[in-house]
Amino acid sequence: MLTVSNLVKSFGDLRAVDGVSFEIEDGIILGMIGQNGSGKTTIFRMILDFLTPEEGGKVNWNGEKLGNNLYDIIGYLPEERGLYETMTIEQQIIYFAQLRGMQKNDIDNKIDEWMIKFDVKGTRTDKIKTLSKGNQQKVQLIATLIHEPKLVILDEPFSGLDPVNAELLEQGILDLKEKGSAIIFSSHNMNNIEEICDKLVMIHHGKQLLYGEINEVRESFGRTFIYIETPDWTLDELKELEGVIDVKETSKNQYTLKLEDASYGEPLFKTISKGEYLPKFSQQPPTLEEIFKMKAGEAIHE
Template identity: 55%
Template sequence: MLEVEHLVKTFGSMTAVDHESFTIKPGEIMGLIGQNGAGKTTTFRMILNFLTPDSGAIRWNGHPLTAKDYDVIGYLPEERGLYPKMKVADQITYFARLRGMKAADVKAQIPEWLDRFQVKGKPTDKVKDLSKGNQQKVQLIATLIHMPKLVILDEPFSGLDPVNASVLQSGIEMLRDSGSAIIYSSHDMGNVEAISDHLVMLKNGQMVLNGTVDAIRESFGRTKLYIESGLSAEQLREFDGVEKLVAHGNEFELTLADPEVGQRIFAQATANGYIPEFRQQPPTLDEIFRTKAGAAHA
């Protein structure tokens, strides 16, 4: 279990991380979100001991991280770093041996890992001859092949097309199911919402969201309404508390000032019986992110 407690990191007069606290349990995925410069990468670098916190504590299974503990950590930096002239198998083996694996064990597993991540290339190909997306997957394999107990991924989905992003997501879920504690950053709220058990949002180094995805969404109220009924756009706009209406064919998407407005709309829409659709739900994580990122105060 990773515990981060009241971390503070300053650079001169700038506070990059301001009393940040969270816990990640084995078999749990935590998404760390925020705009560029919010403090995400600084957080990762403090966990990895690349930076020293001004104050606060970082504990792994109840104790400060030791040099030996770093052998059970997998880290994928935002700035990808592979040796382009090395063969794929040699590249993966090199990084795995740094984590204590035997070369023979690594090489025996490489074909399975290349297949799992659908890498279009052979173990004997040079890294530079692979596409950018396949190079990313090779680096991810090098990060994960030693089956780390703690996985830190800095913008792992960056630059990946939807198919490859799905492959990566499956890989992250595989590590979670094996009991790894995983923390990753992403600007893709769809990915975060799909796979995160828990999330933290930073703004100017401060935590402005902290909790499960469902709990955070529910805390903003069920102010999104999707309805297909006999009511026209004009009739829906007439309801007091409808702040915004967008038409999607026969369906209308409404933003409500208060969740209770939905009850009045439902009563009128169903006055004559069945309607094809009525869904009332909290705002999406993407909408919440945009709200919190643009807010003047946390």
């Protein structure tokens, strides 16, 4: 289990990280969300012991200080990708895996399996510089994960991936989860977080705004959103209904209603349906994207 306690880091007058704490148990995926410059990469660098936390901040793995002594259990994909272009695929993967304590024969036996898993276009003897950017990224992911690390840290791993390759990466992450790895990744895409993460930590200007299990975080804001499909109501008519504070038309005949309070859901269903069939009526808590906008706005005005 990874335990992060009161991480603080300043650069001159800039407080880049200010009191961040969370835990990731074995077999759990935690998503870290926040805008560019919010402090996510700085947090990762303190976890990895590249930067030293201030004011007594601690990073422990199973109760032991996480540092060079535990380097081999970690798989880290930095936001700034870096491969040696003149190496072949197999040379690159073997090089990084050996740095993490694997034997060459063990690595060699797994390369084909991992290339198939991530659908790498090319052969293991192709040079990195001949690959597309997407395939280069997949090779680096393989180099990060092939030693099946107990702790996986991925900084914006979905950046630049098309939906098909993003799904391959998701499956790779889930496979490691099934084997008991503790996984943390950052992403601008809230959908990625909602789809595969168990927990989240939300960072804004270095401060931790939210932390917890995703469903619990969402439910804590109440079921104040209704998603409907109806040909019988207009946008303006829906806006006039009691308890509705905002309406958006997402596509033809489909609307998202924001409520003053979740208790308005049942009477609104009766009013909108008029006792007839509705193709869609779903009352839900706000999405992570909506929650982030709310919490970031509150932080700005504090």
